[in-house]
Amino acid sequence: MAFLGQDGFQWGIGVVEDRFDPKQLGRVRVRWLGLHSEDKSKILTQDLPWSEVMLPATATSMSGVGQGGALVEGTWVMGFAKDKDLQSWII
Numbered sequence: 001m002a003f004l005g006q007d008g009f010q011w012g013i014g015v016v017e018d019r020f021d022p023k024q025l026g027r028v029r030v031r032w033l034g035l036h037s038e039d040k041s042k043i044l045t046q047d048l049p050w051s052e053v054m055l056p057a058t059a060t061s062m063s064g065v066g067q068g069g070a071l072v073e074g075t076w077v078m079g080f081a082k083d084k085d086l087q088s089w090i091i
Contacts (some may be wrong), residue, residue, distance in 0.1 A: 011080040012089075016071050017045045026053050028071055028091070030079070035086060051079060051089035 014036075018029035027050040036043050053071065071077070079091035 008084065009080065010086060011078065013076065013078050014091075016073055016075040016077060017048060019071055019073065021050065027051060028053060028077075030077060030089065030091060032086075032089075049087045049089065051077075051091045054079075054090050 012032045012035060014030040014032040016028045017031050021027040029045060029048040030051045031038070031043075031045075031048055036048060077091040079089050082088040082090060
C-alpha cells in the first residue's frame with residue numbers, strides 16, 4: 001500500500017442513509033456522490049457498503065468515556081476508500 005494520496009487514492013463526499021449497524025460496530029451506510037446513483041431504485045440503501053467512522057482521540061465513546069457519534073440519516077460526510085473496488089470506506 002502506498003502513502004495516502006498516491007497510487008490512486010480515492011476520496012469522496014456522500015450522505016449517510018443508514019446508521020443501524022447489525023454488528024454494532026458504529027458503521028454507517030453512505031451513498032457516495034458520483035459512485036452510487038441518486039435514484040434509490042437503482043441501488044437500494046440496504047445494498048450500499050458499510051463505512052467505518054473515524055473519531056478523534058477525544059471521542060472514543062468507550063465505557064462511557066468520551067463523546068458518542070452523532071451521525072444520523074441525511075448527514076453529509078467525506079471519506080476515503082481503503083480498497084480499489086470502492087467497497088470499504090472510512091469517514
